Amino acid sequence: MSQVRRVLILGGGISGLLAAWHLRRRGHEVEVWEAAAAVGGWAQTLAWPGPQGEPGWLERGPQGLRVAREGALARLLGELDLKPLPAAPRGPRWLGRDGRRHPSPATFTGLLRAPGLSLGGKLRLLAEPLIPAGTDPGETLHAFFARRLGEGFARAWLPALVGGLLAAPPERLGLDAVPHLRHLEAQGGLLLGGLRLGPERTRLLPGGTGALAKALATRLGEVRAGSPARALEALPTGRWRVHGAAIASEADAVVLALPSRQAAALLAPITPQAATWLEELPSLDLRVWHSRHAPVPGWERGFGLLIHPPEGQGLLGAVAFAADDPRGVPGLLQVRTYLGGAYPVAPELEAWPSVFAALRRWLPELPEAIQVREETCPAAFPLLEPGHGGRVARLPAALPPSLHWVGAARFGPGIPELAESLEAWAASIRP
Numbered sequence: 001m002s003q004v005r006r007v008l009i010l011g012g013g014i015s016g017l018l019a020a021w022h023l024r025r026r027g028h029e030v031e032v033w034e035a036a037a038a039v040g041g042w043a044q045t046l047a048w049p050g051p052q053g054e055p056g057w058l059e060r061g062p063q064g065l066r067v068a069r070e071g072a073l074a075r076l077l078g079e080l081d082l083k084p085l086p087a088a089p090r091g092p093r094w095l096g097r098d099g100r101r102h103p104s105p106a107t108f109t110g111l112l113r114a115p116g117l118s119l120g121g122k123l124r125l126l127a128e129p130l131i132p133a134g135t136d137p138g139e140t141l142h143a144f145f146a147r148r149l150g151e152g153f154a155r156a157w158l159p160a161l162v163g164g165l166l167a168a169p170p171e172r173l174g175l176d177a178v179p180h181l182r183h184l185e186a187q188g189g190l191l192l193g194g195l196r197l198g199p200e201r202t203r204l205l206p207g208g209t210g211a212l213a214k215a216l217a218t219r220l221g222e223v224r225a226g227s228p229a230r231a232l233e234a235l236p237t238g239r240w241r242v243h244g245a246a247i248a249s250e251a252d253a254v255v256l257a258l259p260s261r262q263a264a265a266l267l268a269p270i271t272p273q274a275a276t277w278l279e280e281l282p283s284l285d286l287r288v289w290h291s292r293h294a295p296v297p298g299w300e301r302g303f304g305l306l307i308h309p310p311e312g313q314g315l316l317g318a319v320a321f322a323a324d325d326p327r328g329v330p331g332l333l334q335v336r337t338y339l340g341g342a343y344p345v346a347p348e349l350e351a352w353p354s355v356f357a358a359l360r361r362w363l364p365e366l367p368e369a370i371q372v373r374e375e376t377c378p379a380a381f382p383l384l385e386p387g388h389g390g391r392v393a394r395l396p397a398a399l400p401p402s403l404h405w406v407g408a409a410r411f412g413p414g415i416p417e418l419a420e421s422l423e424a425w426a427a428s429i430r431p
């Protein structure tokens with residue numbers, strides 16, 4: 001690093017905090033502005049007291065973190081001295097299709113047992129390790145899985161797996177939506193690559209996922225919550241002045257760690273072309289219901305349910321905490337139910353009673369809720385369509401050299417991808 005630069009980072013979600021963390025480690029002086037009263041963006045653990053006022057929490061975004069054996073996220077957790085809780089066994093995982101639930105085909109044995117696939121379709125799955133790596137950079141997730149696992153799997157089961165996890169149909173998503181698939185393929189395929197790279201375990205942080213943002217903010221120190229950036233001003237000296245509601249601050253460089261719409265609004269007067277490109281990046285709205293119920297025998301380790309999209313009518317799936325999850329209220333089953341994304345939600349699924357009735361179709365054992373709370377997630381996910389990587393790759397060149405844009409729409413939809421990419425990004429730029 002040649003020279004200490006003062007960098008102002010706008011947005012105190014995981015992307016902004018990680019950008020600040022890595023730039024500061026490279027010797028720069030950083031300050032983060034976050035519009036909301038708390039840092040973390042989607043990755044926040046919110047207090048949700050139990051029916052008697054007992055302590056309890058819900059996750060606004062990720063319920064847990066996928067941590068690979070090695071990699072940027074594992075390194076980061078080590079640096080922050082955040083120790084994930086030991087990975088506990090998980091409860092049943094199901095896929096809802098043809099009006100009932102089946103064991104999830106997200107594992108190889110589950111795949112072989114999955115109904116709806118002909119014998120030929122099942123034998124085709126076994127050929128997966130023999131399939132060569134693809135060469136089409138614009139391949140959709142549907143085309144990728146049809147190539148590797150056969151058209152039967154791609155039609156019968158993939159829509160529910162992808163819809164439940166990424167809230168969009170596999171035909172509308174490119175491989176940028178799951179960058180890990182490229183790594184697996186480079187290592188010999190889904191099966192061999194999985195064996196070589198080791199499993200990615202979903203781990204829980206003491207204090208919930210929000211503990212990551214809190215730890216970063218505490219260690220960074222220079223984080224102003226409740227400070228929305230309102231305008232950017234290019235100074236004749238080549239520096240930047242950022243205007244907030246009541247404050248202004250100058251810096252050598254500015255990092256926009258914002259969802260694409262908010263970044264576009266700030267950039268419009270400075271570089272209209274980049275602002276237009278950002279405006280054009282689509283994103284998905286999600287509706288999430290959190291509910292608490294009396295416990296159900298057999299679901300002590302929680303559960304996961306993904307629903308075949310045409311049958312869900314916008315209801316994508318549900319996931320439950322394990323009974324001993326420190327975020328839940330002891331003695332109650334805590335469920336999170338998702339709707340929407342790229343799928344239209346049937347008008348009758350507007351309110352909790354009808355959402356619950358629809359859930360019971362798949363989970364007849366689920367008792368009436370004792371508590372419910374709805375959290376809407378506008379523009380929760382970027383929609384990473386085929387060709388998305390190329391569209392965002394032209395953005396850095398359209399920005400002045402000391403203005404940067406980072407975030408999920410640039411680097412990938414999840415926290416592991418953000419951790420990996422922002423570490424590499426900070427090493428590659430001179431802010």
Ligand SMILES: Cc1cc2nc3c(=O)[nH]c(=O)nc-3n(C[C@H](O)[C@H](O)[C@H](O)COP(=O)(O)OP(=O)(O)OC[C@H]3O[C@@H](n4cnc5c(N)ncnc54)[C@H](O)[C@@H]3O)c2cc1C
Pocket residue numbers: 010011012013014015016033034035036039040041042043060061062063064065066227228229230257258259262286288377380381406407408409412413414415416
């Ligand atoms: C329901 C849900 C489930 C998810 N599940 C998973 C999962 O299982 N695994 C996974 O890895 N990821 C998951 N994600 C995605 C993950 O949460 C996001 O990828 C990640 O949190 C995005 O972080 P970010 O910093 O890029 O954006 P954000 O979290 O959107 O942060 C942007 C920040 O910028 C702030 N801001 C906006 N405008 C301004 C302004 N003008 N000035 C200053 N600040 C501003 C916002 O307040 C916000 O805090 C999930 C997300 C949701 C919503």
